[in-house]
Amino acid sequence: MKKVNSDVAYDYIRKRILSGEYPPGHALMTEELSGVIGVSRTPVREALHKLKADGLVSIRARLGASVKKMDVKEFREMCDMRLALEGHATALAALNHSQADLREIRFALDGMRGLTERLIAAEEESPLLDELVREDVRFHIAIMTAAKNDLMKGEILRLHLVNRIVFGPVNPTSGVPVSRGTKPERDENRRRVLASHDEIYDAIARGDAIAAKRAMEDHIQDIIEKGLRIMAHSGAGLITRELTDEELVYNG
Amino acid sequence: MKKVNSDVAYDYIRKRILSGEYPPGHALMTEELSGVIGVSRTPVREALHKLKADGLVSIRARLGASVKKMDVKEFREMCDMRLALEGHATALAALNHSQADLREIRFALDGMRGLTERLIAAEEESPLLDELVREDVRFHIAIMTAAKNDLMKGEILRLHLVNRIVFGPVNPTSGVPVSRGTKPERDENRRRVLASHDEIYDAIARGDAIAAKRAMEDHIQDIIEKGLRIMAHSGAGLITRELTDEELVYNG
DNA sequence: GGAAATGCACTTGTATACAGATTTGCAAGC
DNA sequence: GCTTGCAAATCTGTATACAAGTGCATTTCC
Numbered sequence: 001m002k003k004v005n006s007d008v009a010y011d012y013i014r015k016r017i018l019s020g021e022y023p024p025g026h027a028l029m030t031e032e033l034s035g036v037i038g039v040s041r042t043p044v045r046e047a048l049h050k051l052k053a054d055g056l057v058s059i060r061a062r063l064g065a066s067v068k069k070m071d072v073k074e075f076r077e078m079c080d081m082r083l084a085l086e087g088h089a090t091a092l093a094a095l096n097h098s099q100a101d102l103r104e105i106r107f108a109l110d111g112m113r114g115l116t117e118r119l120i121a122a123e124e125e126s127p128l129l130d131e132l133v134r135e136d137v138r139f140h141i142a143i144m145t146a147a148k149n150d151l152m153k154g155e156i157l158r159l160h161l162v163n164r165i166v167f168g169p170v171n172p173t174s175g176v177p178v179s180r181g182t183k184p185e186r187d188e189n190r191r192r193v194l195a196s197h198d199e200i201y202d203a204i205a206r207g208d209a210i211a212a213k214r215a216m217e218d219h220i221q222d223i224i225e226k227g228l229r230i231m232a233h234s235g236a237g238l239i240t241r242e243l244t245d246e247e248l249v250y251n252g
Numbered sequence: 253m254k255k256v257n258s259d260v261a262y263d264y265i266r267k268r269i270l271s272g273e274y275p276p277g278h279a280l281m282t283e284e285l286s287g288v289i290g291v292s293r294t295p296v297r298e299a300l301h302k303l304k305a306d307g308l309v310s311i312r313a314r315l316g317a318s319v320k321k322m323d324v325k326e327f328r329e330m331c332d333m334r335l336a337l338e339g340h341a342t343a344l345a346a347l348n349h350s351q352a353d354l355r356e357i358r359f360a361l362d363g364m365r366g367l368t369e370r371l372i373a374a375e376e377e378s379p380l381l382d383e384l385v386r387e388d389v390r391f392h393i394a395i396m397t398a399a400k401n402d403l404m405k406g407e408i409l410r411l412h413l414v415n416r417i418v419f420g421p422v423n424p425t426s427g428v429p430v431s432r433g434t435k436p437e438r439d440e441n442r443r444r445v446l447a448s449h450d451e452i453y454d455a456i457a458r459g460d461a462i463a464a465k466r467a468m469e470d471h472i473q474d475i476i477e478k479g480l481r482i483m484a485h486s487g488a489g490l491i492t493r494e495l496t497d498e499e500l501v502y503n504g
Numbered sequence: 505g506g507a508a509a510t511g512c513a514c515t516t517g518t519a520t521a522c523a524g525a526t527t528t529g530c531a532a533g534c
Numbered sequence: 535g536c537t538t539g540c541a542a543a544t545c546t547g548t549a550t551a552c553a554a555g556t557g558c559a560t561t562t563c564c
Binding site for chain 1: 254256294297298301302305313314326329330332333335336337339340341344401402403404407
């Protein structure tokens with residue numbers, strides 16, 4: 001599949017949204033972007049519409065596009081949806097996983113364990129944090145892969161990405177959220193995350209769909225609460241109103 | 253919100269896909285469509301991309317767009333996702349519903365009951381069928397509304413629409429799927445659907461989230477099996493091979 | 505001085521022209 | 535007969551010009 005200009009524009013803009021270079025609310029004007037990216041307005045327009053479908057950008061007719069701002073209501077809704085999907089997918093993973101899937105999940109888990117221990121021991125975190133986040137993502141992706149449902153996997157990954165808008169600002173080069181709270185708090189949080197992951201892995205490994213689902217739901221609930229706390233404290237326009245005037249008619 | 257030309261093109265094409273006028277696999281060429289709709293290629297292109305995001309159209313770079321064809325694998329995945337979302341949303345509806353929500357659900361349910369009885373009694377169905385389908389949709393929408401999660405509601409309705417591609421062909425004017433099977437079979441099926449809906453409503457009304465969820469999951473499971481049977485029999489490029497009876501029994 | 509009106513700058517939405525890719529039809533070669 | 539190569543036809547992707555809507559600032563009027 002050949003890469004066309006609209007894909008170039010899409011990748012360019014998306015990267016900058018996820019890295020935090022374009023913060024929530026930032027205006028995305030087609031002419032400006034087309035100049036920077038080096039393509040015409042048409043593919044830029046297309047890229048913006050695709051990003052809107054991803055949930056990273058909001059577009060209002062004749063008023064232009066901007067990086068999505070999420071309010072608390074929408075964040076809760078998104079998390080609730082993620083809870084439903086990822087919980088179900090985890091149950092499927094417990095039933096459908098192959099041995100290779102299981103190995104991949106455990107690799108990610110072991111990687112996280114090592115990094116977490118080193119992070120707790122260390123004073124300076126930054127180089128290890130990127131790796132930890134990468135392994136965390138790897139863990140979740142491995143489970144979604146084991147569930148053997150590409151559609152759900154895609155949708156869940158999409159939600160993960162949109163979630164990152166809330167957890168910003170992030171390290172511009174790595175895309176990893178900057179640390180929050182005191183070190184003991186962060187250490188405690190990391191231990192809890194690891195314990196959750198252990199529980200999820202064990203349940204999947206022994207094929208216990210119900211326990212796996214519950215463990216994943218608890219884990220996501222933790223993440224939700226963390227997100228809500230961040231939104232409450234950082235504010236910075238995140239909690240302001242947000243109108244999605246998308247009225248889809250659902251009948252013929 | 254002003255209606256722009258790309259919206260006109262979107263509505264035009266979408267309507268024809270859902271009505272079956274553009275069947276699965278039908279090529280959607282920008283120039284031809286722009287001529288018929290009376291706008292230029294640019295808004296048509298945009299509309300096609302939006303329909304792709306909806307899951308109704310597939311686009312391959314430089315090869316053009318066509319109405320989405322669904323294979324069995326994708327259909328199962330979609331249904332499984334719907335199961336997860338709609339089950340969860342039903343549980344939420346049991347917890348979050350207002351009295352007005354409950355009334356709206358019961359109105360739809362009562363409407364369906366009356367229509368079902370008249371349909372079973374009648375010989376000629378066509379005028380009543382449209383109404384029955386409308387009330388069925390109304391029932392499901394009312395529950396999603398009661399769940400108080402607009403994001404999930406939107407996603408579920410999207411999946412409902414994509415589902416309709418499988419249940420085609422439909423009555424061109426009303427968009428209602430044409431009847432299948434013998435009359436006793438259809439009557440039996442309608443009674444079962446109604447009983448399912450009753451069960452779902454009762455559980456929601458008494459705030460029993462677990463029972464509501466389970467009832468909705470069973471109901472959707474029924475729909476899934478019906479869809480798989482239709483796919484197996486209608487074929488028409490939808491499936492590559494004949495299904496075994498085992499495959500017809502859907503179990504995630 | 506403040507509110508309404510008006511004009512301007514800017515941006516989006518749309519039409520259209522053009523370049524490149526893909527398919528199709530046909531003829532030549534094995 | 536079937537494949538292979540080539541060229542025309544066709545369609546997509548992109549650039550660009552133009553029209554129309556929106557917000558802002560200045561002006562005008564009370």
